[in-house]
Amino acid sequence: GAGVSQSPSNKVTEKGKDVELRCDPISGHTALYWYRQSLGQGLEFLIYFQGNSAPDKSGLPSDRFSAERTGGSVSTLTIQRTQQEDSAVYLCASSQLAGGLGEQFFGPGTRLTVL
């Protein structure tokens, strides 16, 4: 079946603009994660959604970052008033809850460049 998809694959924006990044998880996966991977850095956890529970936002670096997940499927990560330090690859992953062993399936990422 189809894997996790993300759009756009690349986004170049000017400092101060808002951006929206989209993630389509694997159908039926109830858990969805956002990570940030900066150049030369590991994966930085941002936020995760699990079913209808309140999301775990503990990894969001500032109040400029927000995310929502509509209908338990598609998720959008929004960065307001972008800064140059926001430049990174933003990765989305999904996993099953029922009987899950924690394996996450990753999308190809969105490369964000803030000029």
Place this chain on the structure above:
Amino acid sequence: AQSVTQLGSHVSVSEGALVLLRCNYSSSVPPYLFWYVQYPNQGLQLLLKYTSAATLVKGINGFEAEFKKSETSFHLTKPSAHMSDAAEYFCAVTAPYNNNDMRFGAGTRLTVKP
């Protein structure tokens, strides 16, 4: 909460040499542990996982990892490195009761010299 520490952000080996990438975990409950690999310009993919069955886990491309509770370690090894193994490797941990809360290490970049 769980966490993992990967010792060494960069590891360089010669082709044919042993690969050893270190990962130590911290968890208040028996963990599930994972290794993911990210090849250049590609997404992350699962290499292998430990989920409380056999402590020696075999993965793709000849890699294996051994869960050692006494050392809180889950090091990744491969007997003989190949040029195609050059990639970034991430160790990750979850707790069985909440296995959708996965935490990743900072990653280790493996370079293979001819």
